[in-house]
Amino acid sequence: MIAPLRLVARLGRRTLQAVARIGLATRFFFATLLHSGTAFRRFGLIIREIYSAGVLSLIIILVSGLFVGMVLGLQGFETLQTYGSESALGVLVALSLVRELGPVVAALLFASRAGSAITAEIGLMKATEQLAAMEMMAVDPVARVVAPRFWAGVLSMPLLAALFSAMGIFGGYLVGVVLIGVDEGSFWSQMQAQVDFEEDILNGVIKSVVFGVAITAIALFEGYDAPPTAEGVSRATTRTVVTSSLVILALDFVLTAFMFRGVS
Amino acid sequence: MDNLVEIQDVTFGYNERPILKGINLTARRGQVIAIMGSSGCGKTTLLRLIGGQIKPNSGSVHVAGQNVGELDTAGLYELRRKMGMLFQFGALFTDMSVFDNIAFQMREHTRLPEEIIRDLVLMKLHAVGLRGAADLMPSELSGGMARRVALARSIALEPSLVMYDEPFAGLDPISLGVIGNLIRRLTDTLGLTSIVVTHDVQESLKIVDYVYFVSAGVIEAEGTPEEIRRSGLPFVHQFVHGEPDGPVPFHYPARSYAEDLRLGS
Ligand SMILES: Nc1ncnc2c1ncn2[C@@H]1O[C@H](COP(=O)(O)OP(=O)(O)O)[C@@H](O)[C@H]1O
Numbered sequence: 001m002i003a004p005l006r007l008v009a010r011l012g013r014r015t016l017q018a019v020a021r022i023g024l025a026t027r028f029f030f031a032t033l034l035h036s037g038t039a040f041r042r043f044g045l046i047i048r049e050i051y052s053a054g055v056l057s058l059i060i061i062l063v064s065g066l067f068v069g070m071v072l073g074l075q076g077f078e079t080l081q082t083y084g085s086e087s088a089l090g091v092l093v094a095l096s097l098v099r100e101l102g103p104v105v106a107a108l109l110f111a112s113r114a115g116s117a118i119t120a121e122i123g124l125m126k127a128t129e130q131l132a133a134m135e136m137m138a139v140d141p142v143a144r145v146v147a148p149r150f151w152a153g154v155l156s157m158p159l160l161a162a163l164f165s166a167m168g169i170f171g172g173y174l175v176g177v178v179l180i181g182v183d184e185g186s187f188w189s190q191m192q193a194q195v196d197f198e199e200d201i202l203n204g205v206i207k208s209v210v211f212g213v214a215i216t217a218i219a220l221f222e223g224y225d226a227p228p229t230a231e232g233v234s235r236a237t238t239r240t241v242v243t244s245s246l247v248i249l250a251l252d253f254v255l256t257a258f259m260f261r262g263v264s
Numbered sequence: 265m266d267n268l269v270e271i272q273d274v275t276f277g278y279n280e281r282p283i284l285k286g287i288n289l290t291a292r293r294g295q296v297i298a299i300m301g302s303s304g305c306g307k308t309t310l311l312r313l314i315g316g317q318i319k320p321n322s323g324s325v326h327v328a329g330q331n332v333g334e335l336d337t338a339g340l341y342e343l344r345r346k347m348g349m350l351f352q353f354g355a356l357f358t359d360m361s362v363f364d365n366i367a368f369q370m371r372e373h374t375r376l377p378e379e380i381i382r383d384l385v386l387m388k389l390h391a392v393g394l395r396g397a398a399d400l401m402p403s404e405l406s407g408g409m410a411r412r413v414a415l416a417r418s419i420a421l422e423p424s425l426v427m428y429d430e431p432f433a434g435l436d437p438i439s440l441g442v443i444g445n446l447i448r449r450l451t452d453t454l455g456l457t458s459i460v461v462t463h464d465v466q467e468s469l470k471i472v473d474y475v476y477f478v479s480a481g482v483i484e485a486e487g488t489p490e491e492i493r494r495s496g497l498p499f500v501h502q503f504v505h506g507e508p509d510g511p512v513p514f515h516y517p518a519r520s521y522a523e524d525l526r527l528g529s
């Protein structure tokens with residue numbers, strides 16, 4: 001075959017493979033939903049996974065939240081000061097966090113901390129035939145291993161995002177009020193007056209739930225689909241972080257476009 | 265129904281390349297049978313066919329009178345409750361203790377109260393001599409211990425058929441004898457039927473009732489250990505005596521040596 005033709009052939013093959021994988025992933029996702037009954041009947045299974053996915057991400061989420069909030073405090077003060085509206089610092093910090101940075105940054109951190117761990121764990125279980133062993137024991141690994149992890153991820157994500165935002169607001173307060181000396185009263189009262197529950201907080205929660213679904217579904221599929229070798233598992237782990245980061249950012253744009261169209 | 269497992273004319277290939285080409289094999293109840301053959305000849309594949317993880321391209325696999333290839337998922341899972349399998353590397357659940365590994369199926373499939381599960385688990389562990397290791401994690405076990413725990417797990421629900429994939433691989437001579445004796449003893453005391461996949465001829469000839477030799481996708485030879493030891497077939501002779509070259513060649517198929525080294529061209 002001549003070179004350009006070969007190129008086209010390879011492109012076509014890659015495309016077909018990618019489409020087939022998306023199909024597989026979708027089927028896997030619905031199988032997970034379908035086999036979630038066991039997980040909810042035995043909620044202990046989910047709690048255990050919330051511990052390993054959620055609690056273990058806690059430190060990194062809290063520390064990052066604090067720093068992001070402190071940076072927001074500094075940058076916000078710089079900008080607001082030029083317009084003489086330092087008293088709006090609380091609003092700026094809170095809205096940035098609740099609407100955007102909380103869900104998005106917490107999700108990115110969750111993907112790299114918990115998502116990669118999930119992929120590695122499932123991939124290793126597959127490589128060491130633990131999943132096959134489970135099937136031979138007449139226990140469905142999707143119901144027993146995959147579904148509990150999925151729901152644990154979905155439940156953890158909004159909680160982690162909320163903690164991230166709370167920590168961030170505290171960080172903004174530290175820098176703005178304690179360090180720089182912005183008036184404490186207006187910092188809090190303006191925040192209270194301007195942050196809307198439905199418009200801001202609820203939308204932020206919706207975002208983080210969607211991100212939680214995306215990250216955990218991607219991480220589980222990559223692990224389940226990984227070639228059962230050391231190299232296969234390590235590649236799958238990397239792919240989880242890359243894919244879910246991109247998906248988070250893309251979804252964030254789409255969700256933001258829908259949610260905050262009409263907001264002044 | 266004397267035969268628990270009946271394999272008739274089974275052919276199978278993972279893709280175009282056929283791995284098994286017309287296998288016939290039976291396991292009578294209460295027997296320990298061995299499937300031997302060199303690495304990569306399709307022994308694990310044969311066990312997967314019996315367990316229904318893969319389906320034959322043609323031919324049939326019957327276990328306890330049921331055609332494994334034609335069962336739906338529910339039927340297959342029902343049948344598998346009567347099967348135990350010892351995987352090649354144990355496949356113990358790494359996030360659970362030894363105790364929880366063995367209790368796993370009891371908790372999943374029965375409503376036994378926790379005290380009874382505890383007693384049952386300790387009895388299984390006692391049978392393989394590892395009652396003292398109940399609280400260890402799989403990562404804390406030696407290779408031989410892990411194999412014994414996996415053995416205890418595969419008989420947790422008192423199955424009627426147990427399959428062992430290379431139970432002797434990578435074990436020291438003492439553990440090897442221990443596992444061999446355990447397989448024989450558990451089969452006799454629990455009334456199991458055992459299928460042992462192995463390439464350890466000497467150890468398995470001591471404990472099995474019947475041997476099948478697989479080579480190049482077909483059953484090359486079969487018989488009782490006595491018949492196998494006396495067998496004049498070159499392939500069996502090579503295998504039993506561990507000779508490096510013979511019908512199973514030392515060299516992977518290749519162009520002629522002279523051609524590869526570009527001699528005389
Ligand atoms: N999942 C698979 N996909 C494709 N080929 C496989 C797969 N599993 C095994 N094989 C191939 O099938 C052949 C038989 O494998 P196996 O049954 O594991 O051999 P054995 O257990 O006798 O060493 C080998 O050549 C192996 O490369």
Ligand SMILES: [Mg+2]
Nearest residue numbers: 307308352429
């Ligand atoms: Mg094998």
